[in-house]
Amino acid sequence: MRHLDRKSSDRLRKALQQTYCERRHIEIEPSKFWMVGVMSQIRRIGHLSAEVDFWSLFEKMTWKFIPAAVALLLLLGVAFTQIHPAGENVIADIYSEENLDSGLYAYYNQ
Amino acid sequence: MNNRDHRANDEEIIQSVLKGNVDDFEGLVRRYQAHVLNMVKRHVPQRDVEETAQEAFIRAYRSLPNYRGKGRGFKAWLSAVTIRTCYDYWRKSYRSKEVPVSTLTDDHKRWMEKVIAEESAQGMLEKAAFDEARMVLDWGLNHLSAEDRMVLELVHFEELSGREAANLLGWTTANVKVRAFRARRKLEKIFQEIIEEQL
Numbered sequence: 001m002r003h004l005d006r007k008s009s010d011r012l013r014k015a016l017q018q019t020y021c022e023r024r025h026i027e028i029e030p031s032k033f034w035m036v037g038v039m040s041q042i043r044r045i046g047h048l049s050a051e052v053d054f055w056s057l058f059e060k061m062t063w064k065f066i067p068a069a070v071a072l073l074l075l076l077g078v079a080f081t082q083i084h085p086a087g088e089n090v091i092a093d094i095y096s097e098e099n100l101d102s103g104l105y106a107y108y109n110q
Numbered sequence: 111m112n113n114r115d116h117r118a119n120d121e122e123i124i125q126s127v128l129k130g131n132v133d134d135f136e137g138l139v140r141r142y143q144a145h146v147l148n149m150v151k152r153h154v155p156q157r158d159v160e161e162t163a164q165e166a167f168i169r170a171y172r173s174l175p176n177y178r179g180k181g182r183g184f185k186a187w188l189s190a191v192t193i194r195t196c197y198d199y200w201r202k203s204y205r206s207k208e209v210p211v212s213t214l215t216d217d218h219k220r221w222m223e224k225v226i227a228e229e230s231a232q233g234m235l236e237k238a239a240f241d242e243a244r245m246v247l248d249w250g251l252n253h254l255s256a257e258d259r260m261v262l263e264l265v266h267f268e269e270l271s272g273r274e275a276a277n278l279l280g281w282t283t284a285n286v287k288v289r290a291f292r293a294r295r296k297l298e299k300i301f302q303e304i305i306e307e308q309l
Contacts, residue, residue, distance in 0.1 A: 012222065013266075043132055
């Protein structure tokens with residue numbers, strides 16, 4: 001059994017990179033029908049509309065904004081949990097106490 | 111014709127095609143066919159290069175209304191379309207399980223042993239050993255996903271920057287960097303296992 005150490009790994013990577021780069025030297029001579037094939041398919045597709053497809057643009061923009069929207073929702077969620085859950089009751093209590101002081105309670109005390 | 115003239119001329123052809131002169135697109139195909147074929151042959155098996163290059167031009171034609179002339183120009187835009195077509199080629203191949211994951215023969219293992227034993231990189235790729243090297247490379251890449259394969263080829267083998275690869279693939283630079291790092295680790299692990307088991 002042999003362990004692939006850092007040096008060996010680098011040598012293998014370099015050799016594979018060289019092999020990959022050899023692909024550049026492969027001669028590809030497209031057949032004479034290649035161009036005919038491309039153009040016949042393009043003609044089959046036909047005339048393109050130069051107008052911008054707003055639906056596809058909208059779709060693209062929507063996906064772009066999704067991470068921001070999720071982050072905002074999380075932020076709002078955190079903010080809501082930070083608010084005192086009984087906050088409204090406290091405010092109601094203050095008002096009711098004030099009413100008692102300045103209302104009927106004060107009148108009967110006179 | 112210099113690059114600036116080419117760009118101006120490309121814009122004229124594109125406007126003409128968008129106005130309905132479909133046959134004018136042939137001018138762009140003729141001008142960039144060598145460029146597209148050169149890109150495709152680095153990422154796709156030789157037998158599928160012509161078809162994939164054809165697919166890239168058809169895809170470019172369909173996307174032409176979305177092409178914005180400002181910025182990097184038609185060649186850069188077409189390069190991105192070509193790379194994404196190659197990426198889709200691999201996605202489809204993996205999905206339909208057309209990617210052969212063959213086993214390495216003794217010749218391939220001998221080649222690997224020779225590579226990791228040699229002190230210099232010279233002589234690793236003599237003519238006789240080149241077929242083995244190519245098979246080992248394809249074998250390793252076939253074990254990766256389409257995403258990992260493309261990002262590894264662009265960043266580690268072609269030595270493009272994260273930003274350049276991101277522009278071609280349509281990903282974020284951060285995504286490219288993270289994926290490139292992970293893909294390289296995966297490939298190393300694949301070879302590590304085969305070397306530990308069998309050499």
